[in-house]
Amino acid sequence: MILRIDLSSQVPIYQQIRDRVVEAVAAGELAQGSPLPSTRQLAADLGINFHTVNKAYDLLRQEGLLILNRKTGAVVQRDARTGPPPAGFADEWAARLRTLLAEAVAQGLDGPEALAACRAALTTFAGGVVDVTDQGEQA
Amino acid sequence: MILRIDLSSQVPIYQQIRDRVVEAVAAGELAQGSPLPSTRQLAADLGINFHTVNKAYDLLRQEGLLILNRKTGAVVQRDARTGPPPAGFADEWAARLRTLLAEAVAQGLDGPEALAACRAALTTFAGGVVDVTDQGEQA
DNA sequence: CTCTTTGTTCTATAAGTAATAGAGCAGAGC
DNA sequence: GCTCTGCTCTATTACTTATAGAACAAAGAG
Numbered sequence: 075m076i077l078r079i080d081l082s083s084q085v086p087i088y089q090q091i092r093d094r095v096v097e098a099v100a101a102g103e104l105a106q107g108s109p110l111p112s113t114r115q116l117a118a119d120l121g122i123n124f125h126t127v128n129k130a131y132d133l134l135r136q137e138g139l140l141i142l143n144r145k146t147g148a149v150v151q152r153d154a155r156t157g158p159p160p161a162g163f164a165d166e167w168a169a170r171l172r173t174l175l176a177e178a179v180a181q182g183l184d185g186p187e188a189l190a191a192c193r194a195a196l197t198t199f200a201g202g203v204v205d206v207t208d209q210g211e212q213a
Numbered sequence: 214m215i216l217r218i219d220l221s222s223q224v225p226i227y228q229q230i231r232d233r234v235v236e237a238v239a240a241g242e243l244a245q246g247s248p249l250p251s252t253r254q255l256a257a258d259l260g261i262n263f264h265t266v267n268k269a270y271d272l273l274r275q276e277g278l279l280i281l282n283r284k285t286g287a288v289v290q291r292d293a294r295t296g297p298p299p300a301g302f303a304d305e306w307a308a309r310l311r312t313l314l315a316e317a318v319a320q321g322l323d324g325p326e327a328l329a330a331c332r333a334a335l336t337t338f339a340g341g342v343v344d345v346t347d348q349g350e351q352a
Numbered sequence: 353c354t355c356t357t358t359g360t361t362c363t364a365t366a367a368g369t370a371a372t373a374g375a376g377c378a379g380a381g382c
Numbered sequence: 383g384c385t386c387t388g389c390t391c392t393a394t395t396a397c398t399t400a401t402a403g404a405a406c407a408a409a410g411a412g
Contacts (some may be wrong), residue, residue: 077396086369086370086371087370087371088370088371093315094327096315096319097311097312097315099315099319100314100315100316100319101315112386112387112388113310113387113388113389114387114388115386119342122371122372123371123372123373124220125371125372125373126370126371126372128369128389129279129371130387131388135318137259137320138317138320141388142388142389143234143379143388144302144378144379144380144386144387144388144389145379145380145387145388145408146386146387147386149297152319159320159321163320167313167316167317167320168330168334170313171313171330171331171334172236172334172337173232173235173236173319174306174309174310174313174333175239175331175334175338176232176235176236176238176239176240176338177235177239177306178306178310178338179239179338179339180235180238180239180276180278180291181276181277181298181302181306182298184340185335185336185340185342186342188331188335188342189328189331189332189335189342191307191310192310192314192327192328192331193313193328195307195310195311196314196318196324196327196328197324197390197396198311199315199318199324201315201318201323202324203325203327203328213271225398225400226399226400227399227400243396251357251358251359252358252359252360253357253358253359254357254398260401261401262400262401262402264400265399265400265401266403267359267360268399268400270359271403281358281359282358282359282408283358283359283360283407283408283409284356284358284359284408286359286410287359338364343381
């Protein structure tokens with residue numbers, strides 16, 4: 075698990091860590107049961123404080139993507155989560171999606187271009203996109 | 214221009230104002246030249262400080278969506294912007310899109326469902342989505 | 353010419369967040 | 383015993399968010 079973070083970014087470090095893990099899970103790079111480095115280890119690797127990693131892991135646990143305990147360390151919980159997504163996740167997510175897409179449209183991207191960008195991003199994830207334009211399974 | 218903001222949200226007020234304006238521009242509710250209320254007026258309507266509105270308007274100006282001056286007030290700049298989107302906008306936007314989509318996939322949404330959500334969001338904007346599945350212009 | 357409204361700028365304050373740091377504890381492995 | 387693990391606690395520094403009040407120049411209305 076190689077984690078690239080940008081210390082000069084405006085995005086908080088703990089958020090970047092969370093984002094990279096979420097993407098790795100979606101891409102299938104981190105499957106069910108995959109171990110993540112310990113908070114102290116990852117902090118040392120990235121040259122940051124272990125409390126910052128702790129915050130990222132805690133966030134991921136709240137989202138149901140990580141299980142933490144002293145025995146097993148931090149392991150990915152992709153399938154068979156203890157509970158479904160937090161209540162209201164779908165609505166809140168759709169609202170954020172709409173805002174993000176609106177941003178691109180307002181900047182001059184048209185509908186089909188934006189949709190193509192969505193399809194392109196999704197094809198980088200496990201399972202890909204099974205679309206009417208290419209019926210064959212590509213996963 | 215009715216602006217709904219949630220004072221109890223975790224999202225900063227100035228960010229909510231920006232987001233709603235961006236969505237209104239994308240949806241075509243705010244066309245080129247549309248006036249926005251003055252910072253003091255909108256602040257009074259929303260029951261917040263005018264500095265907060267000022268920050269939102271300033272953000273929108275930096276993004277090239279708003280022109281501010283003493284003569285005309287705040288007017289929407291959708292087309293014929295002074296400059297194209299800030300350098301690197303497309304890449305940065307695509308990265309945020311990927312993170313957002315990854316979040317949904319990691320939470321159990323599959324590719325086609327996520328893409329459908331994107332299409333649904335885009336159809337609420339001006340121009341809509343002209344897809345291979347429905348060739349007819351719907352704008 | 354007043355009076356008001358506009359965008360804009362300045363300082364200031366209180367509350368919260370982000371990141372750092374150090375110390376400590378309980379459970380598990382060697 | 384020693385080390386490593388997740389976890390918790392306090393603490394500090396810097397930045398962000400939102401508030402507030404004051405002031406200025408340019409424009410419009412009366």
